[in-house]
Amino acid sequence: MKLEIQNHQKEAIKNMSKKLLLFVAISFSVVACNDKTAPEVKEMKTAYVDTSELMKEYIEAKDLEAKYKAQSEEKGRQLEAEINRFKQDAANFQSQAQANGQEWAQKRGAELQKREQQLGYAQQALAQQLQQESGKEMDSLVSGVKKFIKDYGKKNGYAYIYGTGDAASVLYAEDKYDITKEIIKALNDKYKASEKSEKKDEEKK
Incomplete structure (x- = not known):
């Protein structure tokens, strides 16, 4: 007997990244600033962000x-141990079947x-669990980046x-209009500052 087990945990992480990039690329296809209180400018100021590079x-x-x-690897260790035990039992079955007779072989088989089948279901359940848990955080991150770029x-x-990237809406633009690095730096600076603030709050507790 053979057990073909796919690594659903790794696939879940890959799918998460692809989904994240696609969400951002589509969401940022066009960000228009229609604030009536914004000062009027003589020339229309435009720019683009490479969303793939940004993420x-x-x-x-x-x-x-x-x-x-990390969660995928941690939660997958116990399942991996069960898979390895199954593979060993399946290998032993091949050598024991002839010695123990047909009735034993049918029952054991x-x-x-x-x-x-149970191991396959367990892997699928684990992959779905990781996707569900990451889904809310992914949505929150995308919404945060959208709001940041709008602001x-x-x-x-x-x-x-x-926005340009995997779901490009800009087929050509001069490099001088590329503000991807500016956005990345601004986002990272904001994220680092929030991390420092959280650490200080934890230290005070």
């Missing part, structure tokens, strides 16, 4: 991915098939900030 370099996004990768655009007098 690769945004520390909070990397921390989120690392967090769920049915038990092993049931275990194989950044208003503060710096942009009429439009376009």
Whole structure:
């Protein structure tokens, strides 16, 4: 008997990253600043953000991915041990079947098939659990970045900030309009500052 176990935990992490990039790329396709209180400018100020690069370099996004990768590995250890025991039992079954007779082989074979099915279900359940747990944090992160770019655009007098990346809405733009690095630096500075603030609050407790 063979057990083909796919690493659903790693797939969940990969899917999380892809989903995150796609959400951000689509959400930031066009960010228009229509604040009536904003000062009028003679020329329309526009820029674009490479959302793929942004999510690769945004520390909070990397921390989120690392967090769920670690959880996947931790929660998968016990399951991996059960899988290894199953593989050993399945290997022993091949050598014991002839010696113990057909009736024993049929009974034991049915038990092993049931275990194989249960392990498959357990892996799927673990992958779904990780996806559900990460989903809320992913949505919150995306919403936070969207709000940050919108506020950044208003503060710096942009009429439009376009998004480019996996779901590109800008087919061509001059490099001088690329503010990706500016956004990454601003987001990371804000995230680092919030982390320091949280650590100080924990130290006071």
